[in-house]
Amino acid sequence: MSSDKSFDVIVVGAGTLGVAAAYYLQKNSPDKRILLIDRYLAAGQANTAMSAAAVRNMFASSTNQLLTDTSIKYFEHVQEELKCDLLFEKSGYLWLLSEEQFGNPSVKTWIERMERSGISYKVYSKQELKEMIPGLNVDFSNDEEAELMNLQEVSYGLYGADCGFLDPTRLVEYYLDEFKKISHEKPRFGVNVEELIVEADPKLDLPSEPYVWQKKKVTGVKTNKGVLTADVIVLATGAWANELLDPVGIDSQTKVKKRQLFVIHGEDKPPLVELLNTKGFSDIGCIPFTILPSAGVYFRPQLQEQGFWVGCGDKFGREYKYVQTDDDLVPESAYYENSMYPVLSKYFPAFTDTRPTNSWAGGYSYSPDRIPFVYMESGVLVINGASGSGIMKADALARIADALYRGEEEAELFGGKKIRSTALGQKGRDVEVESVII
Ligand SMILES: Cc1cc2nc3c(=O)[nH]c(=O)nc-3n(C[C@H](O)[C@H](O)[C@H](O)COP(=O)(O)OP(=O)(O)OC[C@H]3O[C@@H](n4cnc5c(N)ncnc54)[C@H](O)[C@@H]3O)c2cc1C
Incomplete structure (x- = not known):
């Protein structure tokens, strides 16, 4: 049935993962009517916009290595070959x-697995780090404060050259524009999904x-703009x-x-500017x-x-x-002052007396093994649990979601590598636990 309320697929959420998924779904099923909706008035306004926008292929699990490495290579391809500037720069991790x-x-396992996957990395000694990074404090001997704060001395640096940053707004725009070029349906914004509709089948x-x-x-979905229905x-x-899955028992x-994240400006602080402009790691x-x-x-x-964006992957507590x-x-300014700042300024005295000029907060959606989920359950195709690294995995996750929708056994990622479409599912999950989460 063709109407403005009934579709083949409705993609709920126009963050990085939603727009990328909408694009691949439409590209590979050109006849299907695919509607993209979001409760915000534009795409990429939620956690995508709150992110540090960093991308790295340096994960400990082969699964995350595959998801990120192929996605990053695709982002490079978009920028270099397709000439769409994502402001992607390899400044390293x-x-x-x-x-x-x-x-x-x-x-050791992390490094071994990177070797096996051909992910480039380099180990720096304490001496090399000291020579390269202006003001890095590598000596906490006789520092009672550092001992009290349980700070461990820097002895090594593990560096990844194929990591860096991009502009997530541009990435979202890229996928959205590509989707709009081939889609039969205009994306709808300001549409809030209040609940998933469950019906007997048949x-x-x-x-x-x-x-x-x-x-x-x-x-279908019940929204503030009425009911919309779809096969998936x-x-x-x-x-x-x-919010949407719990009420239907998924x-x-x-x-x-x-x-x-807290923003620290370096302008009036020469040691911070010097630290920022550290040479020798990347071009x-x-x-x-x-x-x-x-x-x-x-x-x-x-x-x-x-300047710098400073964050903290605090765990217990x-x-x-x-x-x-x-x-x-809401970001907590006392959290920067009392928790992060003392640590930061111990390792990098250049941060002494800094105060954030801006800050924001978002939410990480964690899966138990810190590997994303992509699965189909009772008419819902869920893409979730990126565990703080969804932007850097977006291309691969979207391709997997599309392969799953089309009933393909395998998803082909950028560059030709393959992964079983159900590997990131809840059932038949075939992943390694990720230990390098920031
Ligand atoms: C502080 C911080 C730093 C981060 N740093 C990085 C980083 O450096 N690199 C990286 O790769 N990742 C990073 N992340 C994680 C990254 O932001 C997420 O993994 C990524 O944005 C997930 O994309 P998404 O599309 O699932 O989510 P989102 O961008 O949050 O998009 C979800 C969309 O769904 C919409 N939506 C939700 N519920 C409804 C509803 N009921 N009806 C209609 N629409 C709805 C929202 O409006 C939103 O637009 C960071 C996250 C945070 C918070």
């Missing part, structure tokens, strides 16, 4: 590690069906997936944690995205702002929480 961390079997038109003995499936509903609603197996000539050995603190360089109101995602 640098893990600063203590002696103990470097010797940990999990780091419908017998009995009062109050479906009954427990009937087969059931999700046949793609849920790319990120941190809000549980366990998303994902949980959400708040994550925050860009700036300090890479850097992860400190302790407390989960990291920063990324922000050349346009001549940070609650899992449904994101319900905007208050759930």
Whole structure:
């Protein structure tokens, strides 16, 4: 049936994952009517816009290596061959590690798996790091404060050259524009899905069906703009997936944690500018995205702002929480001052006396093994659980979702590598647990 309320597929969520999925679905099923909707007034306004926009193929699991490496190569292809500037720059990722961390079997496995997958990396010694990075403090001996704060000394650097940043707004625009060129349906914004509609399959038109003995499936969505129906509903609603899945009894197996970023400007602080313009790692000539050995603190360089975005992947003690109101995602200035700043300024005294000029927060949607989910369940195709790295995996996840929709056994990722379409499912899941989560 052709109407403005009934479609072959409705993609709910126009973040990176939703727009990329909409594009591949339409590209490979040109006759299907695919509608993309989002409750915001434009695409890419939720966690996609809150991200650090960094991309890395340096994961410990072969699964995440495959998802990110092929996606990053596709982003490069878009920029270099298709001439769509994503502002993608390879400024590198640098893990600063203590002696103990470097010797940990999990780091050894991480490095071995990168070797096996052909992911380029380089190990720097303490001396090399000291010479390259202006002001890096690698000596905490006789530092009682550092001891009190459980800070581990930097002994090694693990560097990935094929990692960097892009502009997520441009990435979203790229997929959205490509989708719009081939789509039969104009994306609809300001459409909030309130619930998934479950119906008997087939419908017998009995009062109050479906009954427990009937087969059931999700046949549509109830929205603020009325009911929309489709054969398949793609849920790319990120941190809000549980709101829609819980009421119909689908366990998303994902949980959400708040994550925050704080902007530190370097303009009036010469040591910070010097740190920002660290040479020797990449052609860009700036300090890479850097992860400190302790407390989960990291920063990324922000050349346009001549500063840094500082974040923290705190684990125990940070609650899992449904994101319900905007208050759930308010950044905490005291968190920077009391938790992150003392760590940051110990390793990098250039940050001494810095205060954030801006900050924001979003939610990571974590899966138990920190590998994304892509699966079909009762008429819903769920793409979720990217565990804080959905942008860098977007192309691969969207291709897998499309292959699953078309009933293909395998999904072909950019560059020709393949993955079983159900490998990221809840059933038949075939993944390695990820240990390198920031
Ligand atoms: C602080 C922070 C830093 C991060 N850094 C990085 C990084 O450096 N690199 C990286 O790859 N990833 C990073 N991430 C993670 C990344 O942002 C996410 O993995 C990615 O944005 C997920 O994309 P998405 O499309 O699923 O989600 P989103 O961008 O959140 O999109 C979901 C969309 O669904 C819509 N939606 C939700 N519910 C409904 C509903 N009921 N009805 C209609 N629409 C609905 C929302 O409006 C939204 O537009 C970071 C996240 C945070 C919070």
